[in-house]
Amino acid sequence: MNQLVLKRSVSNFVKPAVKVPNEQRLGSKASTFDRNLPKERRIKAWEKAGEDKESWFKRKYAHVHARDIRNNDTRGSSSLGRATNFKHQHQEHRTKFGNRNMLSSLKPNPLMEYVYGTNSVLSALRAEKREYFTRLLHYGSLSQEIQHLARSKNLALESVDKHRLNLLTNYGVHNNIVLETKPLQLPEIKSIGACNVESQTFSYLESFYDESQKRESTFIVKDGKHFPLGLFLDEVVDPHNLGAIIRSAYFLGVDFVVLSRRNCAPLTPVVSKTSSGATEVLPIFTVDKPLDFFTRSQAEGGWTFVTAGVSKDDKFTQNKKITPQDLNGMLQELPVMLVVGNEGSGVRTNLQRRSDFLVEIPRGRQTSRTCSVDSLNVSVATAILLNALLN
Numbered sequence: 001m002n003q004l005v006l007k008r009s010v011s012n013f014v015k016p017a018v019k020v021p022n023e024q025r026l027g028s029k030a031s032t033f034d035r036n037l038p039k040e041r042r043i044k045a046w047e048k049a050g051e052d053k054e055s056w057f058k059r060k061y062a063h064v065h066a067r068d069i070r071n072n073d074t075r076g077s078s079s080l081g082r083a084t085n086f087k088h089q090h091q092e093h094r095t096k097f098g099n100r101n102m103l104s105s106l107k108p109n110p111l112m113e114y115v116y117g118t119n120s121v122l123s124a125l126r127a128e129k130r131e132y133f134t135r136l137l138h139y140g141s142l143s144q145e146i147q148h149l150a151r152s153k154n155l156a157l158e159s160v161d162k163h164r165l166n167l168l169t170n171y172g173v174h175n176n177i178v179l180e181t182k183p184l185q186l187p188e189i190k191s192i193g194a195c196n197v198e199s200q201t202f203s204y205l206e207s208f209y210d211e212s213q214k215r216e217s218t219f220i221v222k223d224g225k226h227f228p229l230g231l232f233l234d235e236v237v238d239p240h241n242l243g244a245i246i247r248s249a250y251f252l253g254v255d256f257v258v259l260s261r262r263n264c265a266p267l268t269p270v271v272s273k274t275s276s277g278a279t280e281v282l283p284i285f286t287v288d289k290p291l292d293f294f295t296r297s298q299a300e301g302g303w304t305f306v307t308a309g310v311s312k313d314d315k316f317t318q319n320k321k322i323t324p325q326d327l328n329g330m331l332q333e334l335p336v337m338l339v340v341g342n343e344g345s346g347v348r349t350n351l352q353r354r355s356d357f358l359v360e361i362p363r364g365r366q367t368s369r370t371c372s373v374d375s376l377n378v379s380v381a382t383a384i385l386l387n388a389l390l391n
Contacts, residue, residue, distance in 0.1 A: 123277025243274025
C-alpha cells in the first residue's frame, strides 16, 4: 500500500518526455491546417468592374470573336485567321480517320501483293507474267495507256486517297498508283542445258514436284555475243540490291537470272519498284540445290561458271583467277554464267570451288585508314562485270 502511494506521488512531480507547444495558450482549442493559410484572395477583373463574369467577357472579347468569324468566311490573311483555318483543316483531317482501329493497316487480302510505281505497274500489265490481277487503286488521274490496259483486262479502277496508298505500300514511293495482283510464281529448275546458236535457244530442265520437263528459251545474239549469258545470285538478301541487279541485268542484255531459293530475298513489290519493272519482263528462275545445279549445267550444257568476289589463295583456287579484261570476248566462244554472292561474305566457298573461273575487280587506290570503303556495292560490281562480258 505504501509503495502504490509512493508511485502516485512521484508521477505528479515527473514531467512528460514530449511537451505540447503552446499548451497553455491553446488549452482545449483544436488546431487545424486552414488556420495557417493566408486569408487574402485575388480580386477578379469582373469583380473590380462590378459586373458578373459572363457579361464582362461579352463586353471585353465580343469583337474578337466576330473578327475570327469574319476571317474564316473571307479567308483573310491575318495571322489569327490563318491559325484558325489551319485548326479547322486539322480537325477535318482527324475526323476522316476517327474510326480507325489497329487492323486498318493490315492488307485486306494476304494472298495478294501490291505492286506500286508507274513503271512497275505498266510492266506488270504489259508482260502478263502474273496469273491474274484484281483491281487498280489510284489517286488523281491515270495515263491513257494504263487506262487502256486496265479496261482490256477488266480491272476494277478505284479512286482512293493517298493515305490508303501509303498503307498498302508501307509508305513507299508509289506515284499515286497501286496494282493488286497475285505474287510472281518463279519456275524452279534443276539445270541449264545446251544452247543452239542457229536457233538462238537454250534448254533448261524445269522441275514439277517429282517430275521434270525440258523447256527452251531464246537468248540475244549481237556483235561480240554469240552465246547466252546467265546471272546466278547466291544469298543476296537486300531487296534494293536485288532490284538494282535485275535492272542492270535487263538493261545490259542478260538473258536470264537464277536465284538460290532458300537464301535470296523474295521478289517483293520493293524489288519490282527498285528494278523499275524489270522483274516482270526478265526470265527469272529459282534453284533448290545450287551445287547440283552447277555440276549438271557444266556437264550437260557446257556452261562456264565465273564467280565474282575476293577468293582465298589455296589449292582449290589455283589457276582459276582472271581479271575483268579476260572476260572480253568470252561470250563469242561459250555460254557463261556469272555468279554473284552475298553483300558481306560473297559467294559461298563450295560454289567458288565448283566454279571454273574467279574474277575480282581491282582497287583504284590503296586502302586508307581514314576511310572504311573497302569494296563495291554488289549491284555496282555486278554491272561492271556484266559490261566487261558483253563488250
